[in-house]
Amino acid sequence: MIQLKDINKIYDDGFQALENINLTLEEGKINVLIGPSGCGKTTTMKLLNRLTEYTDGEILVDGESIQDLNPIEIRRKMGYVIQNIGLFPHMSIYDNVATVPKLLKWDKRKIKQKVHDLLHMVNLDPETYKGRYPSELSGGQQQRIGVIRALAAEPSTILMDEPFSALDPISREQLQDELVRLQEEINKTIVFVTHDMDEAIKIADQIILMKDGHIVQKGTPHDILANPANDFVKEFLGEDRLGSTLPSTSTFVNYNYPTITTDQTTNEAIEQMTSEQIDQLPVLDGDNRLQGMVQLYDLFRQQDQLIEAVMMNTNQHISEETETNQLVDIFTQKKEKYLPYVAKDGKFIGMIEQQQVFNSLQEFYRSKRGGQ
Amino acid sequence: MNFLTELSQYMMENSSELFALTIEHILMVAYGIGLALLVGVPMGIIAARFEKLAPFIISITNILQLIPSLAMLAILMLYLGLGFETMVVGLFLYSLLPIVRNTYVGIKEVDPSIMEAGKGSGMTTFQLLRKVQLPLSIPFLMAGLRVASVIAIAVACIGPYIGAEGLGKEIISGISLQSEVKIYAGAIPATILAIIADLCLGGIEKKTKKRIA
Numbered sequence: 001m002i003q004l005k006d007i008n009k010i011y012d013d014g015f016q017a018l019e020n021i022n023l024t025l026e027e028g029k030i031n032v033l034i035g036p037s038g039c040g041k042t043t044t045m046k047l048l049n050r051l052t053e054y055t056d057g058e059i060l061v062d063g064e065s066i067q068d069l070n071p072i073e074i075r076r077k078m079g080y081v082i083q084n085i086g087l088f089p090h091m092s093i094y095d096n097v098a099t100v101p102k103l104l105k106w107d108k109r110k111i112k113q114k115v116h117d118l119l120h121m122v123n124l125d126p127e128t129y130k131g132r133y134p135s136e137l138s139g140g141q142q143q144r145i146g147v148i149r150a151l152a153a154e155p156s157t158i159l160m161d162e163p164f165s166a167l168d169p170i171s172r173e174q175l176q177d178e179l180v181r182l183q184e185e186i187n188k189t190i191v192f193v194t195h196d197m198d199e200a201i202k203i204a205d206q207i208i209l210m211k212d213g214h215i216v217q218k219g220t221p222h223d224i225l226a227n228p229a230n231d232f233v234k235e236f237l238g239e240d241r242l243g244s245t246l247p248s249t250s251t252f253v254n255y256n257y258p259t260i261t262t263d264q265t266t267n268e269a270i271e272q273m274t275s276e277q278i279d280q281l282p283v284l285d286g287d288n289r290l291q292g293m294v295q296l297y298d299l300f301r302q303q304d305q306l307i308e309a310v311m312m313n314t315n316q317h318i319s320e321e322t323e324t325n326q327l328v329d330i331f332t333q334k335k336e337k338y339l340p341y342v343a344k345d346g347k348f349i350g351m352i353e354q355q356q357v358f359n360s361l362q363e364f365y366r367s368k369r370g371g372q
Numbered sequence: 373m374n375f376l377t378e379l380s381q382y383m384m385e386n387s388s389e390l391f392a393l394t395i396e397h398i399l400m401v402a403y404g405i406g407l408a409l410l411v412g413v414p415m416g417i418i419a420a421r422f423e424k425l426a427p428f429i430i431s432i433t434n435i436l437q438l439i440p441s442l443a444m445l446a447i448l449m450l451y452l453g454l455g456f457e458t459m460v461v462g463l464f465l466y467s468l469l470p471i472v473r474n475t476y477v478g479i480k481e482v483d484p485s486i487m488e489a490g491k492g493s494g495m496t497t498f499q500l501l502r503k504v505q506l507p508l509s510i511p512f513l514m515a516g517l518r519v520a521s522v523i524a525i526a527v528a529c530i531g532p533y534i535g536a537e538g539l540g541k542e543i544i545s546g547i548s549l550q551s552e553v554k555i556y557a558g559a560i561p562a563t564i565l566a567i568i569a570d571l572c573l574g575g576i577e578k579k580t581k582k583r584i585a
Contacts, residue, residue: 049492051488051491051492072494072495072496073494074494075491075492075493075494076493080489080492080493082485082488082489082492083485085485086483086485086486086488086489087486088486088489088503089486089508089583090507090510090583100493100494103493103494103495103499133583135583146489149493159492
């Protein structure tokens with residue numbers, strides 16, 4: 001994990017390139033720094049491997065301040081992919097990929113094994129490609145080599161500076177897909193600089209949107225699309241993208257829906273339902289976990305009993321991870337008016353009403369059509 | 373036709389002498405250029421590394437190149453005396469400019485993104501130089517070497533004036549004896565040497581460039 005604390009960078013001429021940057025880059029996530037040119041995104045990234053130094057503040061890598069580390073060693077421990085690919089034209093593909101392991105004086109056999117594995121990983125046949133020179137490869141292939149060169153010494157962090165911006169759209173899409181796939185395989189902390197919002201939304205776990213040297217907003221792509229912090233963010237995202245996100249599932253949840261616990265009686269449940277004018281109640285245990293449901297009409301036949309004895313066990317619920325676009329299908333299949341909404345750990349959060357989902361989606365598509 | 377037979381007859385008869393002169397000619401040039409490489413490449417590196425020194429270093433080598441060759445050799449003779457070594461020093465000074473300047477340009481011309489990739493991979497300044505900058509400046513250096521060699525082979529022809537031998541000996545004695553045959557017997561091998569050097573080094577230059585492009 002990398003933490004940036006109160007980072008400022010002021011150039012000698014007084015220009016403040018970065019202002020009060022506070023940022024946590026989570027392990028195993030793709031963190032995308034994005035913003036218009038001159039916003040300080042590349043500078044922020046280059047602070048991490050000390051290609052640029054900051055004026056004050058602190059950067060911690062796994063709790064250790066990078067000022068205490070040797071820049072050469074930091075760079076060998078962090079993979080680095082640059083915008084213009086930057087393969088060494090006088091070295092074969094093999095030597096290019098092996099750059100950092102060779103600097104680290106790895107055993108020859110280990111290097112060979114690693115280069116082969118990496119070439120396989122990006123679907124380039126080692127026997128065919130390892131002896132070739134960069135000029136003999138296409139742009140997309142070259143940047144694949146650029147990416148695996150950064151991976152070769154098994155760094156925990158990889159810095160990528162607009163790595164795909166020079167590529168044609170098809171190669172770019174492919175490499176983005178490959179990066180996401182690779183990330184699932186290798187699970188590194190990736191810091192990715194781009195100015196392309198589509199790219200950011202596609203690959204990011206966390207988007208950090210910057211402007212004029214400070215962070216305007218950070219969050220998951222969904223957070224940013226759903227709740228843009230200000231007009232700048234909205235403008236940067238563009239109307240099309242803003243309009244295209246469905247409201248998140250959590251916006252449909254009725255958090256005040258009454259509940260009942262397993263140790264209460266059916267009479268209490270009936271009373272509660274009649275007073276609230278509803279015909280079903282979610283049943284929770286002492287830990288707020290969803291246990292089942294009770295229906296008003298069932299309870300009339302089973303008065304004076306514990307809820308535990310009469311409730312219907314149910315696994316019909318909507319989990320926190322459900323996407324909005326799946327809601328319609330779920331409701332259509334289950335034919336329920338209400339479904340409980342449950343957190344990842346099984347805790348009850350609230351109820352979602354079918355009618356409300358349908359209404360609001362209808363509203364959404366109407367406004368979208370109107371907008372076009 | 374008559375002249376050609378005369379010339380070939382002369383060259384056949386004196387072939388061992390001419391061969392020895394050619395070898396000496398080559399040696400003078402090789403030593404001179406070898407020294408120039410030993411001194412010039414580091415000077416080029418220093419100029420590229422310390423930008424403030426660059427104009428200074430380049431101007432000095434430039435001035436050396438501007439001194440007429442006969443004058444330069446005469447001046448050197450005043451201090452170093454007559455002989456082979458003086459000629460080597462002269463050729464060394466003459467070859468410095470193309471070698472220093474081309475090393476400098478070669479290093480400066482390395483694509484900044486390649487430098488950034490090297491730096492970002494954790495290379496030290498020395499490793500960058502050895503693994504990236506120098507290999508990539510080789511085509512430039514080869515071009516400099518080629519120019520230097522052709523110039524040196526030509527300049528070496530005035531060697532006899534300062535007591536060095538080489539193919540110039542035939543040419544100069546041909547001038548004093550007014551012997552056309554002797555002049556050609558020295559000039560033709562010297563020209564062939566220059567052509568061979570130009571072609572070989574040009575070939576190498578092209579080869580190194582091709583890989584890097």
